[in-house]
Amino acid sequence: xxxxxxxxxxxxxxxxxxxxxxxxxxxxxxxxxxxxxxxxxxxxxxxxxxxxxxxxxxxxxxxxxxxxxxxxxxxxxxxxxxxxxxxxxxxxxxxxxxxxxxxxxxxxxxxxxxxxxxxxxxxxxxxxxxxxxxxxxxxxxxxxxxxxxxxxxxxxxxxxxxxxxxxxxxxxxxxxxxxxxxxxxxxxxxxxxxxxxxxxxxxxxxxxxxxxxxxxxxxxxxxxxxxxxxxxxxxxxxxxxxxxxxxxxxxxxxxxxxxxxxxxxxxxxxxxxxxxxxxxxxxxxxxxxxxxxxxxxxxxxxxxxxxxxxxxxxxxxxxx
Amino acid sequence: xxxxxxxxxxxxxxxxxxxxxxxxxxxxxxxxxxxxxxxxxxxxxxxxxxxxxxxxxxxxxxxxxxxxxxxxxxxxxxxxxxxxxxxxxxxxxxxxxxxxxxxxxxxxxxxxxxxxxxxxxxxxxxxxxxxxxxxxxxxxxxxxxxxxxxxxxxxxxxxxxxxxxxxxxxxxxxxxxxxxxxxxxxxxxxxxxxxxxxxxxxxxxxxxxxxxxxxxxxxxxxxxxxxxxxxxxxxxxxxxxxxxxxxxxxxxxxxxxxxxxxxxxxxxxxxxxxxxxxxxxxxxxxxxxxxxxxxxxxxxxxxx
Numbered sequence: 001x002x003x004x005x006x007x008x009x010x011x012x013x014x015x016x017x018x019x020x021x022x023x024x025x026x027x028x029x030x031x032x033x034x035x036x037x038x039x040x041x042x043x044x045x046x047x048x049x050x051x052x053x054x055x056x057x058x059x060x061x062x063x064x065x066x067x068x069x070x071x072x073x074x075x076x077x078x079x080x081x082x083x084x085x086x087x088x089x090x091x092x093x094x095x096x097x098x099x100x101x102x103x104x105x106x107x108x109x110x111x112x113x114x115x116x117x118x119x120x121x122x123x124x125x126x127x128x129x130x131x132x133x134x135x136x137x138x139x140x141x142x143x144x145x146x147x148x149x150x151x152x153x154x155x156x157x158x159x160x161x162x163x164x165x166x167x168x169x170x171x172x173x174x175x176x177x178x179x180x181x182x183x184x185x186x187x188x189x190x191x192x193x194x195x196x197x198x199x200x201x202x203x204x205x206x207x208x209x210x211x212x213x214x215x216x217x218x219x220x221x222x223x224x225x226x227x228x229x230x231x232x233x234x235x236x237x238x239x240x241x242x243x244x245x246x247x248x249x250x251x252x253x254x255x256x257x258x259x260x261x262x263x264x265x266x267x268x269x270x271x272x273x274x275x276x277x278x279x280x281x282x283x284x285x286x287x288x289x290x291x292x293x294x295x296x297x298x299x300x301x302x303x304x305x306x307x308x309x310x311x312x313x314x315x316x317x318x319x320x
Numbered sequence: 321x322x323x324x325x326x327x328x329x330x331x332x333x334x335x336x337x338x339x340x341x342x343x344x345x346x347x348x349x350x351x352x353x354x355x356x357x358x359x360x361x362x363x364x365x366x367x368x369x370x371x372x373x374x375x376x377x378x379x380x381x382x383x384x385x386x387x388x389x390x391x392x393x394x395x396x397x398x399x400x401x402x403x404x405x406x407x408x409x410x411x412x413x414x415x416x417x418x419x420x421x422x423x424x425x426x427x428x429x430x431x432x433x434x435x436x437x438x439x440x441x442x443x444x445x446x447x448x449x450x451x452x453x454x455x456x457x458x459x460x461x462x463x464x465x466x467x468x469x470x471x472x473x474x475x476x477x478x479x480x481x482x483x484x485x486x487x488x489x490x491x492x493x494x495x496x497x498x499x500x501x502x503x504x505x506x507x508x509x510x511x512x513x514x515x516x517x518x519x520x521x522x523x524x525x526x527x528x529x530x531x532x533x534x535x536x537x538x539x540x541x542x543x544x545x546x547x548x549x550x551x552x553x554x555x556x557x558x559x560x561x562x563x564x565x566x567x568x569x570x571x572x573x574x575x576x577x578x579x580x581x582x583x584x585x586x587x588x589x590x591x592x593x594x595x596x597x598x599x600x601x602x603x604x605x606x607x608x609x610x611x612x613x614x615x616x617x618x619x620x621x622x623x624x
Contacts, residue, residue: 024459062408062455064488065378069518095489096375096522106521138521141375141528143490146460174377174488175407176457203590204382208408211455218457238552244583248590274560278517 024146024178026154026185043189046157050190053088053165055307058183058195058221062208064174066198067229067267069098070277071296072171075196076103077282078300080126085166088119090156091130092183093173094142094149100132104280108133116161129160146178153182167307174208176215184219193307194222196264199255200230201247206255213259224306225262227299228252230269234291244269265299268292362428363471363504365478366400368623370508370615371497371535375522377488379512380543382410383589384579385485388510390594391612393439397480400431403444404467404497405487406456412446416592422447427475443474460492467493471500481619488522490529498533506623509535510615511573514544515563520570527571536622537573540564541611545578548603555580576614579607 007021016022017032025031026040050056059072069091076089091099100106100120108120110133119127131142131152144152162168173179184192195216199209209226216223228251233242247254256263270292276283284293363369372385382405389399403411412418415434422443423430431441445456445466458466476482484501487493501507509530513523523540530537542564546555558581568575582604 020462020465021458023461063378064408065376065514095491096377096525098376098518098522101518101521139524139528141490141525141532143495143529143532145464145492145495149491176455177407177463178459178492181457181459202586204410204413204586207410207413207452210453211407214453214455215457218455233547233556233558235549235552235554236556237554238549240549240551242547242550242583244547244558244581244586246583246587246590248587269558271556271558271560274516274518274558278560 024150026150026182040185042154042158043186046154046186047189049158049162050168050187053162053168053190055166055193056168056170056187056190057193057224057303057307058170058172059198060172060180060195060212060216061174061198061205062176062210062212062215063199063205066200066205068174068198069093069102069171070273071196071198071227071229071267072169073099073102073277074282074284074296075300075303076126076128076167076169077284078297079167079169079304080123081284083123083125086125086164087167087169088127088129088162088165089169089171090160091128091132091171092153092156092179093171094131094144094152094179096173097130097132097135097142099128099130099171101280102277103128105133106138106280110134113161116159117155118161127162129156149178150182153179154186157183157186176211180215181219184221192221194224196224196303197226198229199226199252200245201228201243201251202245203249205245206249206252209252210255210259213261223261224303225264226252226256227264228266231266233269236271262302264302265295267295267299362473362475363482363501366476366482366504367480368508368619369482369484369501369504370510370538370619370623371484371486371501372510372512373486373494373526373530373535374488374512374519375490375524375526375529376513376519379488379514379519379523380579381488381512382414382485383585384510384512384541384543385483386411386414386589387608388612388615389440389481389483391608392481392483392616393435395612395616397616398439398478400441400476400479400482401443402470402474402482402484402497403442403446404470404493405485406445406458406463406466406493408487409444409446411442411485412444413452414589414592415440415442417442418446418452420447425475428473429475431474431476441476441479443470463492464496467496468500471497490526494529495533498535502534507535508619508623509537510539510541510576511537511567512541512543513563513567514559515542515546515557515578516560517563517566519559520563520567523567524570527567527573538615538618538622539574539576539611540568540571541576542578544581547581574614574618576611577607579604579611
């Protein structure tokens with residue numbers, strides 16, 4: 001199994017479990033105890049669980065506030081519009097779980113069944129799981145350090161009864177830390193289709209997004225493509241275009257050309273998107289003919305095509 | 321340890337610990353300590369410490385931190401900025417300091433001065449990366465260790481304000497920063513939200529964090545409040561409306577003001593210009609100045 005913590009000394013090394021980079025890694029205790037190359041048993045358990053899930057997509061960004069959760073939610077809505085497609089949305093933003101609000105599920109609770117935790121269903125074919133459902137009040141803060149967050153993510157992947165799914169979409173917090181490493185590690189044996197990376201046009205976002213792209217390369221997660229959000233604003237009064245977040249260094253288009261990564265599409269900044277999210281409704285149904293909705297649909301189609309063509313790589317156990 | 325020796329900005333990492341590579345000179349994985357114990361006085365000369373927080377990402381914490389620092393400087397204060405966003409360190413670019421090297425002196429690491437007059441100093445993990453695209457893929461404990469060092473081993477000197485920019489959330493970085501800073505006096509907090517309910521939802525949790533950790537919340541700033549079309553001056557609520565006032569009402573925390581969206585502001589920060597000096601005509605300017613004034617009048621009383 002490929003280790004992902006940066007600076008990992010290797011499961012077979014004398015420093016295994018003892019190096020500074022080992023702190024917080026789910027395998028630390030195993031390595032330190034001399035169990036050597038034996039990986040966390042949860043990884044196999046999750047692989048088994050994920051056998052009923054056809055496609056797994058991570059939604060990432062280095063940067064906060066670019067619209068990951070908004071995009072994840074609408075990707076889920078868009079895919080689930082075909083009632084024969086089974087979709088689930090997993091929110092692993094432990095500190096800032098926005099998905100319940102955006103999906104109109106605030107205040108819902110998670111139920112236990114014989115086969116594990118049940119996701120909360122928006123539609124018959126669209127289920128959602130988030131730490132937000134485990135909190136009793138909107139003011140409850142989840143003030144957890146890395147290892148505890150990792151534990152939660154493991155539980156979400158292993159103990160939720162996802163059932164037969166065509167798509168599992170995983171919404172992440174910003175950054176390149178515990179949550180991202182854990183998601184990739186725990187899903188490592190289960191074959192992730194790839195990551196969709198969200199950005200806005202400005203350099204301050206692209207700067208973080210390039211790091212995220214490097215992260216994906218490091219942990220060998222295929223990149224489905226980049227979505228540029230908040231691209232252009234059309235004034236509802238005079239209909240003229242403005243760029244609220246100017247692409248001072250060429251925006252996602254130039255970055256994608258430089259890094260040879262597909263640009264899946266650009267979504268304009270439409271004030272109705274924010275309003276729909278606040279109301280917990282799908283923007284795709286609220287404003288189906290808007291430029292933003294059309295952009296979303298085109299991007300969703302490209303993602304479906306990628307997943308349709310994606311060939312599973314040979315699973316390999318790499319002893320590092 | 322010799323004083324004044326420059327740490328090279330670019331250095332091939334041989335240390336397993338990752339991108340903090342130029343510390344390798346002191347031995348693999350060892351952390352540089354200038355004297356036998358960590359210098360206790362490195363924050364003794366700092367009068368007020370203000371953390372800029374939000375539960376939510378992308379609301380403009382770094383922007384507000386930078387602008388607040390500039391505004392405080394314009395009011396004649398000496399300001400330091402500590403950027404503890406290790407995964408997404410934005411501030412060096414905003415102040416046109418990217419690529420600068422971090423030097424050592426007898427009391428520890430010297431923060432980077434971003435202006436000629438040396439009235440704004442800055443420390444960020446951004447200065448320690450070999451390349452700006454390098455990802456800091458660290459788990460919590462390692463992040464905590466670096467943040468502790470940024471607090472105790474950086475020679476901040478005499479400062480009126482230390483503005484601490486944080487990443488979104490309520491996790492390792494926030495706990496590490498509060499624990500490391502707590503011995504140096506009451507800690508103030510400025511909480512940033514956007515007008516959307518989704519943002520308010522996250523920021524409420526941040527305010528709980530502040531309460532639980534004993535941070536004195538100076539007030540709430542609502543950022544990205546409306547966009548004035550440059551063609552026809554119609555103001556559109558691009559990110560919904562009402563969040564800041566709603567948050568203040570729900571939590572009893574003072575509302576310091578709303579800052580509108582200004583693409584010129586974004587452009588200026590991306591290009592590292594001195595916004596307050598260059599854009600007095602901007603729609604964001606009156607809002608930012610008013611917020612800075614409120615901080616100047618509220619903070620000393622709350623944080624003494």
